[in-house]
Amino acid sequence: MATKILIIEDEDAIRENIAEMLSLSGYHVETAANGIEGISQTSVFKPDVIVCDIMMPLMNGYQVLETVRNSNSQATTPFIFLTSMANSADIREGMSIGADDYLTKPFSFPNLIAAIEIRLKREKIQKEKLNAQIKEYQHHLNKVSIHEYNTPLSSMLGFLSLLSEHYTSFDKEEILSMLELVTFSCIRLKKTLDNTKFHLFLQNLEPSSKWYKQYTSGYTSIEEPWINQLASTLAHHYETTFARTTAINLVIETAVINISETNLKKILEELIENAFKFSDDNSCVEIVGKREISTYTLTIKNQGRGFKQDQIHQIGPFIQFEREKYEQQGLGLGLWIAQELITLNNGRLTIESSNGVTVLVITFSIHCCKTLQN
CATH class of the missing domain: 3.30.565.10 (Histidine kinase-like ATPase, C-terminal domain)
Incomplete structure (x- = not known):
């Protein structure tokens, strides 16, 4: 599947030229003529990379970037600025709100391709690392959870089996002691399940929640x-x-x-x-x-x-x-x-x-x- 790139640029000639070059290079390209249109395209097109001009009417590039970084679905999408005023103050402002790279106009097409490919490569490495961490976390969670659920269950089954098969062999005090241990195992298992549920609840507790x-x-x-x-x-x-x-x-x-x-x-x-x-x-x-x-x-x-x-x-x-x-x-x-x-x-x-x-x-x-x- 072709890499999807969104071009947000208010100058028609530059926008169309970039789109044509990238399309000929095998990318799937969509364009937007201003920041508001670009935000709308981002939510529908879901690009792999966004290339955006800074100086635009209605909504400038910094505002577009802030909106993208605050969204749930595109918050980590690589974002490359195009600018004709790449002084250090501009660069610091963009980087502070999450820009990944800058290209100064006029730029060469090979430089644009290189910037896009570098960001895609870094994004791929980050996703691979995240997937590895998730797999490791899931493995650890499964290992710990299975042990924590099975231990009290095994205890309960063991004592209940003894009581049902050999109850005549035990006196009242021994039976009460085993029943108490079964009760503690039930409490332990219930607490484990309750804490798991409560953990998920607290993770998602927001100030807007009725709770x-x-x-x-x-x-x-x-x-x-x-x-x-x-x-x-x-x-x-x-x-x-x-x-x-x-x-x-x-x-x-x-x-x-x-x-x-x-x-x-x-x-x-x-x-x-x-x-x-x-x-x-x-x-x-x-x-x-x-x-x-x-x-x-x-x-x-x-x-x-x-x-x-x-x-x-x-x-x-x-x-x-x-x-x-x-x-x-x-x-x-x-x-x-x-x-x-x-x-x-x-x-x-x-x-x-x-x-x-x-x-x-x-x-x-x-x-x-x-x-x-x-």
Whole structure:
């Protein structure tokens, strides 16, 4: 299929001459006599390369370029400017909004062909790199997802098979223990599915969405009993499932902060669970809440396998570090979701990890206008 090139040029002779030369060279060419017509042609013709004059009536070349770069379908299309005033200021302005190349009038036809082919070659290389990254990401995602879905399912099937085939061999306490483990496996699988869905939701959450206010507003009275109950439930899960003991040390000052209780609970569930997950056995997870003049900080500290310095900046969906070396739960979504909710509510999350000690500090603003009634 021939490469599609759109020529936007207000001078008839130049436009027709370029179109004829490119057509004879095997390109599929369409033309536009001004910027507005060019924008319309871009959405219909979907060119592989746009060659555009700068000085045009109605809409100049810079405006055309800005419109193209802000579109979804043609944002990355190679864009070559034609100009008779190629001074450094012109070039900087065009490059700053996404131009790929400049040709100064008058130009030779071989130079135009060379500029087009160079941009097409670079675009091809970029697409090949992107496709390779997508394939690698899909492979990693499938590998992690299959493991994360199969592990709790295998656990449930194993315990239920034992109970159905040998229930007379177990006493009441053993049966209840196995049922509890089945319940935890169900909770783990449901959380994995819920976080996958929530990740997609947050990725597509826009200010215009009817849900946006729900996830970016509200206030909560943060109190020690509430956090203690949340942390204790998570600690019990790890003690029951993995036979690991992790103590909790809580010091929480009461305050009303600018985030809804639902969002804060989700953030704390993910971050405290991470602290338990990567803590050493018989260690202690410390959770400290401190009120300042206008801000409130929650610090979560644990001793165990921490982050390497470069890993802190690589946190993202479906990213798990050294999974081949360490067996661990999750898809890597929890920390990303917590970060997103904190950012949406104008908070801040910082992570420090050194010598096996990891410290997460969450900062929210104090809610000054209202108080919550008990």
